[in-house]
Amino acid sequence: MTQHTMKSFPMGGIHPQDHKLSADQAITSLPVTETVSVFFSQHIGAPATPLIKPGDQVKTGQLIAESAGFISANIHSPVTGTVVKFEEVMDASGYKKTAAVIKVADDEWEDGIDLTPDLKTDIPADPDLIRQKVQKAGIVGLGGATFPTHVKLGVPSGKAAEVLLVNGVECEPYLTADHRLMLEKGREILVGIRIALAALGLKKAIIGIENNKPDAIKYLQSLLTGEDPISIQALKVRYPQGGERQLVKALTGREIPPPPRGLPIDVGAVVLNVATCKAIYDAVQKNKPLIERVITVTGCSIQKPSNFLARIGVPIQSLIDAAGGLPEQTGKVISGGPMMGKSLASLDCPVTKGTGGIVVFDAEVARRQDMMDCIRCGKCVSVCPLGLEPYLLAALVERNMLDRAEAEKITNCCECACCTYTCPSSRSLLDYIRLGKTAVLKAMRERQQK
Amino acid sequence: MSMTLLFTILTLCLIGIFAAIILYIIAQKFKVEEDPRIDAVEEVLPSANCGACGYPGCRAFAEACIKADSLEGLFCVPGGNECMAQVAHLLGHEAVAQDPKIAVVRCNGTVENRAHVTQYDGVKTCAICAQTYSGETACAYGCLGLGDCETVCPFDAIHIDVKTQLPVVDEDKCTACGKCVTACPKQIIELRKRGPKGRRVWISCINHDKGGAARKACQAACIGCGKCVKECPFDAIVLENNLAYIDFEKCKLCRKCVAVCPTGAIHEIHFPPRPVKSQETTGGPSTAVSEG
Numbered sequence: 120m121t122q123h124t125m126k127s128f129p130m131g132g133i134h135p136q137d138h139k140l141s142a143d144q145a146i147t148s149l150p151v152t153e154t155v156s157v158f159f160s161q162h163i164g165a166p167a168t169p170l171i172k173p174g175d176q177v178k179t180g181q182l183i184a185e186s187a188g189f190i191s192a193n194i195h196s197p198v199t200g201t202v203v204k205f206e207e208v209m210d211a212s213g214y215k216k217t218a219a220v221i222k223v224a225d226d227e228w229e230d231g232i233d234l235t236p237d238l239k240t241d242i243p244a245d246p247d248l249i250r251q252k253v254q255k256a257g258i259v260g261l262g263g264a265t266f267p268t269h270v271k272l273g274v275p276s277g278k279a280a281e282v283l284l285v286n287g288v289e290c291e292p293y294l295t296a297d298h299r300l301m302l303e304k305g306r307e308i309l310v311g312i313r314i315a316l317a318a319l320g321l322k323k324a325i326i327g328i329e330n331n332k333p334d335a336i337k338y339l340q341s342l343l344t345g346e347d348p349i350s351i352q353a354l355k356v357r358y359p360q361g362g363e364r365q366l367v368k369a370l371t372g373r374e375i376p377p378p379p380r381g382l383p384i385d386v387g388a389v390v391l392n393v394a395t396c397k398a399i400y401d402a403v404q405k406n407k408p409l410i411e412r413v414i415t416v417t418g419c420s421i422q423k424p425s426n427f428l429a430r431i432g433v434p435i436q437s438l439i440d441a442a443g444g445l446p447e448q449t450g451k452v453i454s455g456g457p458m459m460g461k462s463l464a465s466l467d468c469p470v471t472k473g474t475g476g477i478v479v480f481d482a483e484v485a486r487r488q489d490m491m492d493c494i495r496c497g498k499c500v501s502v503c504p505l506g507l508e509p510y511l512l513a514a515l516v517e518r519n520m521l522d523r524a525e526a527e528k529i530t531n532c533c534e535c536a537c538c539t540y541t542c543p544s545s546r547s548l549l550d551y552i553r554l555g556k557t558a559v560l561k562a563m564r565e566r567q568q569k
Numbered sequence: 570m571s572m573t574l575l576f577t578i579l580t581l582c583l584i585g586i587f588a589a590i591i592l593y594i595i596a597q598k599f600k601v602e603e604d605p606r607i608d609a610v611e612e613v614l615p616s617a618n619c620g621a622c623g624y625p626g627c628r629a630f631a632e633a634c635i636k637a638d639s640l641e642g643l644f645c646v647p648g649g650n651e652c653m654a655q656v657a658h659l660l661g662h663e664a665v666a667q668d669p670k671i672a673v674v675r676c677n678g679t680v681e682n683r684a685h686v687t688q689y690d691g692v693k694t695c696a697i698c699a700q701t702y703s704g705e706t707a708c709a710y711g712c713l714g715l716g717d718c719e720t721v722c723p724f725d726a727i728h729i730d731v732k733t734q735l736p737v738v739d740e741d742k743c744t745a746c747g748k749c750v751t752a753c754p755k756q757i758i759e760l761r762k763r764g765p766k767g768r769r770v771w772i773s774c775i776n777h778d779k780g781g782a783a784r785k786a787c788q789a790a791c792i793g794c795g796k797c798v799k800e801c802p803f804d805a806i807v808l809e810n811n812l813a814y815i816d817f818e819k820c821k822l823c824r825k826c827v828a829v830c831p832t833g834a835i836h837e838i839h840f841p842p843r844p845v846k847s848q849e850t851t852g853g854p855s856t857a858v859s860e861g
Binding site: 207209212213214215461462464465486487490547550551553554557 | 686687690691692696697700701702703704709778779782
């Protein structure tokens with residue numbers, strides 16, 4: 120299939136240089152640091168309720184905080200050791216959140232966790248059992264949104280799921296964690312997908328992979344038989360194809376109703392990331408909770424761009440050290456991909472379930488250009504995958520005209536940053552839009568409460 | 570020729586007179602009866618349209634004053650007691666006096682006190698900086714110094730000091746309208762009582778971190794040691810979440826707390842300079858503590 124005829128989403132999008140420097144680097148385990156800090160809130164929804172207190176001994180994989188509500192997730196200890204204290208620890212954006220600081224002594228796993236590498240293919244038939252196991256293991260969406268997965272595996276009443284879409288797109292430049300995982304843990308991912316299918320009672324799953332990962336497409340294809348419920352769809356390389364809305368459109372041709380209300384389930388789709396499918400496999404087949412994840416550490420000046428299997432709670436500094444240290448000319452360290460990630464305020468902040476990559480940029484490249492006036496070229500309009508008018512939204516927010524911004528559907532914005540990327544006047548369009556979006560959503564909630 | 574001219578002028582005059590009559594009739598028929606007192610009250614108000622009263626502009630406030638049975642709950646902050654007395658006189662109500670207030674900046678994280686650990690190169694507004702991250706310094710609570718308060722002030726009463734990178738309130742111009750209070754994403758600015766002769770005592774910090782962490786981020790931070798709470802003879806200071814707060818309703822301006830604060834987080838303003846003798850006694854408590 121050529122790029123021309125390949126499936127993709129219909130509107131907007133960009134194609135930044137992909138710089139997948141670590142694509143050939145096999146996943147390696149990152150050594151655990153002396154102490155780890157585990158946040159009680161690493162997911163969307165209510166923070167988990169702590170079950171431990173300072174002074175307690177914990178084992179690797181032990182439940183240390185319990186899900187507090189329907190949309191919340193369990194947290195497990197990523198190490199064996201002593202809980203030193205509960206402390207307010209700086210998160211990636213520099214604000215403080217409560218975390219348990221654990222002094223590492225050993226790596227003794229909780230009983231009942233299967234650590235053998237053997238592939239277990241027999242799938243439990245009971246959907247409730249699967250959901251229970253997934254919930255117990257504290258699995259959240261590993262694509263970055265960290266939405267509790269057990270909620271996704273239960274279809275709300277009145278809605279019907281038709282197809283499971285598996286997100287192996289990895290459209291962010293630089294990141295290769297999902298790519299490597301597909302190559303190295305392809306079999307486990309496929310079993311994970313079959314488990315998710317069983318939980319949802321579905322007969323069809325499509326894995327969407329961008330065409331810049333032909334080896335992953337070929338490998339996964341080779342694991343599938345002719346009449347498999349799972350199929351693979353190569354997608355045209357285009358950012359933000361990994362966005363839920365864009366992926367559903369690309370793979371099924373269906374359009375999710377506009378946010379903030381619309382979800383993939385409204386058009387009969389459930390979307391899971393490949394890493395989440397691997398975590399589902401670990402939870403259901405091996406009783407292994409989510410305490411580690413694959414993280415890409417990369418950047419043009421980084422000595423050894425790598426993919427690490429890192430425990431939750433280790434400081435980001437340790438990841439960078441393992442990749443050859445922080446280059447002298449570093450300007451910014453981004454947590455997440457370069458398009459949607461956030462610049463870190465401090466390298467001491469710990470890895471969370473949502474950390475997918477660490478990208479290091481040189482000062483020269485990272486510095487933002489001075490903002491100039493909008494020249495009404497309309498580039499931002501043509502790249503917006505949601506058909507919004509970013510220049511207008513930004514101008515409205517700048518002038519505090521939030522009513523008008525709401526009417527112009529500012530809440531539809533998925534914050535993909537295509538507009539800011541493409542702007543020839545280097546205007547920080549997304550910053551303004553995000554500000555306005557937060558304010559409008561707050562106003563909408565207040566109106567609803569009345 | 571002249572006939573044509575005359576005819577044209579006459580026709581135009583007739584049309585004009587006809588239109589005027591119609592407009593007069595319509596104006597009489599659809600006349601909006603407006604209370605003349607609205608204009609009178611609006612005349613007295615400062616016309617800043619700042620919205621501090623809670624109404625969209627001075628005219629809306631004037632209308633609200635006229636509709637209300639008493640002036641309770643209605644107060645023009647920039648106009649102050651004088652203006653409200655005039656309004657009360659016009660409407661025959663009793664004026665409800667309020668203590669004059671002023672915006673107070675509760676951060677002393679000057680460039681010297683607070684080291685910058687990162688550099689922000691995004692849009693130069695506090696609102697966007699605060700949503701991006703906690704700011705250039707290690708203190709996640711303090712002033713960002715990008716001047717949203719300055720931009721929003723309708724009275725030109727607050728400015729960012731170039732040296733300290735902190736906002737400074739112009740005492741003469743500030744009317745306590747509260748626009749800066751809502752504009753500040755870190756909630757640093759508070760409206761406090763102006764005090765007799767403008768004398769005020771307040772804690773110039775809102776850092777809720779534990780003492781060590783707060784001090785590490787900023788030399789002038791409140792470390793929550795509680796010395797001021799113990800010292801205060803009027804129970805005006807409360808310590809909550811590692812941060813002391815002075816209740817300006819209870820504070821009698823004795824300044825004992827200022828003397829004991831180990832980090833200088835408590836500020837006083839417009840007091841006469843302390844006599845030399847009392848300065849020695851300010852050194853007293855700290856030595857007493859080190860002995861104990």
